[in-house]
Amino acid sequence: MGKSIAIVGSGLVGTVLAIALKQQGHQVFVYEKGDDIRTLDFSGRSINLALSARGWKMLNRVGLEEKIRQFGIPMYQRAIHHLTKEEKQPYGIHGEAIWAVSRGGLNKKLVEWAEEVGVEFVFNTPIWSVDSKRGILYMSEQEQQEWRAITHDVIFGADGAYSKVRSSLQRRSRFEYQQSYLPIAYKELVIPAKKEGGFAINENSFHIWPRKDFMLIALPNMDGSFTCTLFMPYTGEVSFDSIKTDTEVTAFFDTYFPDALQLMPDLVELYAANPVNSLVTTTCFPWVYKDKVALIGDAAHAVVPFYGQGLNAGLEDVNVLLDCLAAHPQDWEGALDDYQHARKVNADAIAELSYRNFREMSELTANPMFLLRKKIESAFAKKYPDLWLPLYDRVTFSEGSYQEALAIGDQQAQIMDVIMAMAAIEEKWDSPEIEEKIKQLINENRGF
Amino acid sequence: MGKSIAIVGSGLVGTVLAIALKQQGHQVFVYEKGDDIRTLDFSGRSINLALSARGWKMLNRVGLEEKIRQFGIPMYQRAIHHLTKEEKQPYGIHGEAIWAVSRGGLNKKLVEWAEEVGVEFVFNTPIWSVDSKRGILYMSEQEQQEWRAITHDVIFGADGAYSKVRSSLQRRSRFEYQQSYLPIAYKELVIPAKKEGGFAINENSFHIWPRKDFMLIALPNMDGSFTCTLFMPYTGEVSFDSIKTDTEVTAFFDTYFPDALQLMPDLVELYAANPVNSLVTTTCFPWVYKDKVALIGDAAHAVVPFYGQGLNAGLEDVNVLLDCLAAHPQDWEGALDDYQHARKVNADAIAELSYRNFREMSELTANPMFLLRKKIESAFAKKYPDLWLPLYDRVTFSEGSYQEALAIGDQQAQIMDVIMAMAAIEEKWDSPEIEEKIKQLINENRGF
Numbered sequence: 005m006g007k008s009i010a011i012v013g014s015g016l017v018g019t020v021l022a023i024a025l026k027q028q029g030h031q032v033f034v035y036e037k038g039d040d041i042r043t044l045d046f047s048g049r050s051i052n053l054a055l056s057a058r059g060w061k062m063l064n065r066v067g068l069e070e071k072i073r074q075f076g077i078p079m080y081q082r083a084i085h086h087l088t089k090e091e092k093q094p095y096g097i098h099g100e101a102i103w104a105v106s107r108g109g110l111n112k113k114l115v116e117w118a119e120e121v122g123v124e125f126v127f128n129t130p131i132w133s134v135d136s137k138r139g140i141l142y143m144s145e146q147e148q149q150e151w152r153a154i155t156h157d158v159i160f161g162a163d164g165a166y167s168k169v170r171s172s173l174q175r176r177s178r179f180e181y182q183q184s185y186l187p188i189a190y191k192e193l194v195i196p197a198k199k200e201g202g203f204a205i206n207e208n209s210f211h212i213w214p215r216k217d218f219m220l221i222a223l224p225n226m227d228g229s230f231t232c233t234l235f236m237p238y239t240g241e242v243s244f245d246s247i248k249t250d251t252e253v254t255a256f257f258d259t260y261f262p263d264a265l266q267l268m269p270d271l272v273e274l275y276a277a278n279p280v281n282s283l284v285t286t287t288c289f290p291w292v293y294k295d296k297v298a299l300i301g302d303a304a305h306a307v308v309p310f311y312g313q314g315l316n317a318g319l320e321d322v323n324v325l326l327d328c329l330a331a332h333p334q335d336w337e338g339a340l341d342d343y344q345h346a347r348k349v350n351a352d353a354i355a356e357l358s359y360r361n362f363r364e365m366s367e368l369t370a371n372p373m374f375l376l377r378k379k380i381e382s383a384f385a386k387k388y389p390d391l392w393l394p395l396y397d398r399v400t401f402s403e404g405s406y407q408e409a410l411a412i413g414d415q416q417a418q419i420m421d422v423i424m425a426m427a428a429i430e431e432k433w434d435s436p437e438i439e440e441k442i443k444q445l446i447n448e449n450r451g452f
Numbered sequence: 453m454g455k456s457i458a459i460v461g462s463g464l465v466g467t468v469l470a471i472a473l474k475q476q477g478h479q480v481f482v483y484e485k486g487d488d489i490r491t492l493d494f495s496g497r498s499i500n501l502a503l504s505a506r507g508w509k510m511l512n513r514v515g516l517e518e519k520i521r522q523f524g525i526p527m528y529q530r531a532i533h534h535l536t537k538e539e540k541q542p543y544g545i546h547g548e549a550i551w552a553v554s555r556g557g558l559n560k561k562l563v564e565w566a567e568e569v570g571v572e573f574v575f576n577t578p579i580w581s582v583d584s585k586r587g588i589l590y591m592s593e594q595e596q597q598e599w600r601a602i603t604h605d606v607i608f609g610a611d612g613a614y615s616k617v618r619s620s621l622q623r624r625s626r627f628e629y630q631q632s633y634l635p636i637a638y639k640e641l642v643i644p645a646k647k648e649g650g651f652a653i654n655e656n657s658f659h660i661w662p663r664k665d666f667m668l669i670a671l672p673n674m675d676g677s678f679t680c681t682l683f684m685p686y687t688g689e690v691s692f693d694s695i696k697t698d699t700e701v702t703a704f705f706d707t708y709f710p711d712a713l714q715l716m717p718d719l720v721e722l723y724a725a726n727p728v729n730s731l732v733t734t735t736c737f738p739w740v741y742k743d744k745v746a747l748i749g750d751a752a753h754a755v756v757p758f759y760g761q762g763l764n765a766g767l768e769d770v771n772v773l774l775d776c777l778a779a780h781p782q783d784w785e786g787a788l789d790d791y792q793h794a795r796k797v798n799a800d801a802i803a804e805l806s807y808r809n810f811r812e813m814s815e816l817t818a819n820p821m822f823l824l825r826k827k828i829e830s831a832f833a834k835k836y837p838d839l840w841l842p843l844y845d846r847v848t849f850s851e852g853s854y855q856e857a858l859a860i861g862d863q864q865a866q867i868m869d870v871i872m873a874m875a876a877i878e879e880k881w882d883s884p885e886i887e888e889k890i891k892q893l894i895n896e897n898r899g900f
Binding site: 132133142147148149150151153166171174175177178179180181182183184185282284 | 619
């Protein structure tokens, strides 16, 4: 017997969840506060997606993997733009790629596909409050108006980092909640396609200009352009506060990103027009109320974007939720409770990994010793795949849990600290001595 | 020129703030979601107040100290009820007292006094949202109804740990917020006055039955009764989950609080009737928006009650706010910004001290070595008041900042750890050797 299910939020996680639940025979209604995304020009505050194993696994489960691969671009490596040279760093030890996909484009398709399978969308309908006990959504165009009440069997909050469904749970006693902002913000920019068509720089790379306290990244789009994101502090010497005028912007890019500047004819216009966006991490618990309400994706765990795992983690939520429902087909309360316990520890782990990765991206990728460290790890992992899977690969290309990835990654880091402290490591990094030393250290750690 | 000021919440901090601002010539309106407290029977979920130096200082500033002393009861000591004996521990090294005051009784008086000086109260008017930029309060009886909008020059959120004014700020970008619950809850109980009148136990003591993971406390009321609070985990072997029936309650008190049980004829009725209340800590920042909105008291910093400083900290907020307004009479934005920076570090410090003090109250006061430690500190402090002010005295009886108290307290704890580890400390605790050792350790710490 199908349930009447409300999903608040028509973003990527909400629509995939809608499709999955509809496929299982439920009635599914998606409430979206804004317009139908298919009518919108979607840009200005999105960081392009990088889909990896966890995301693909869920998309495959609803039968959409192949369709979506059609408009994704595989990125096999980091292209690191130092001031005077460019360097490549492969992502996967076995040639794996992360996939650049347009957030807006994918979202439009997902709404279309969801409608095709019979999901009902209710646009322009903000939810202001949720009565968790009775499963009531309160909605109206403006918060100050009289609210309408609609009841469903189950309500999912897939309404993102600023979730209203979560706000309602937050009023309940014993709801643990934290929201915290980085002192770093971001602004979207563009490298357009070449006049004659085609990509201005290699399209199968994730481009990064690491400058320690700030950085620029670029991900390819199907039309030959790149969506760029500038990450920089709000305040300080080099910051969104200090770089404002067209002259300051041009001088800043000329100093720190001269190669990118050549490729960005609309830089000053876009810099002036696009907003400075904040980077929030939220954690909360519980994620569910009995068999009535559940949070999913960013609504449950918004993370900073530096591991490219925000969407992948949200889609893995959906995957685990479906597993829990399959294990308790007649018991939603038990299923939702299993879901939240299975996911909470992993959400906390990916939040921590994402937070740490800003430093890896912005500072360490500019450091030759860090790049050597990655090269040693990668060489050893290729030769001894049973002994070593690098942290990035475990997070991005494996299905092992984030919690395990964090724990094993910390052990590996300790081992690599010892290795990198060895004399003349630059000369003998691929010697049998190093290999044996790593093996010995793994054994001392009782192996993983 | 007076401002039109809205204060949300007619609790203790809100009413004292209202009186102070009214005295300075502003128009002051207090919006209260519930009934006029003067019409209410106020009980069941309050922990009695313990007013100390910071609270009295502010009450004195608005001319109410003497009036309020009339219905307070000084408590000069902890009366520690071990299972088989009772022990006294003085609070202040110079005989100071903390003052038991009825929360409900004081609040009723404050509303009365505020009305007498011309503060306008608007009862039964919940605020659902605040437009910080424009200084608009949105209100209506029920959240789901059409809201009315009222504009003021300045809006204070004095609406407690679950502040709606704070919820509105929380929607702003870069608002840091955390709410966290203890696994321990509390229930209010009563030791009534003796049949023939008068107090059943010493009224000039703060009574405490420390049992490590749980404890009972009792504070005197003017009518001869004591308001008791049982603190206990939600779940586990001894917990609100496991102790429910009348038989379980009586057996539990008979085992752990036999002397109190004799004084509580209505125990099982009250235990069944009164709610189990949660203990939340909230932290946030910023506390203010320009010259328009400011949080104060629990709305800005709800702490757990184990240092008896919740209200005192809130009244100190008012005091500092008035100082800041006096320093910037024409610049509310500057005054409010100074206020939040002056108070935030101290609010964080008292939150930490309050959190730690559960262990001191529930566990350490039952420990002979801890009581000896306090005795050594106290003796040394009496003899060398310039060298040592114990942490409790600094928090409770001094006007030094909480931040400084926390830092100095940590230094003192290190010194006392060394002292308590000395051989045969039980025998020689008041010897010149110990005194000299403390002096030497203070010197090594460069003195404080």
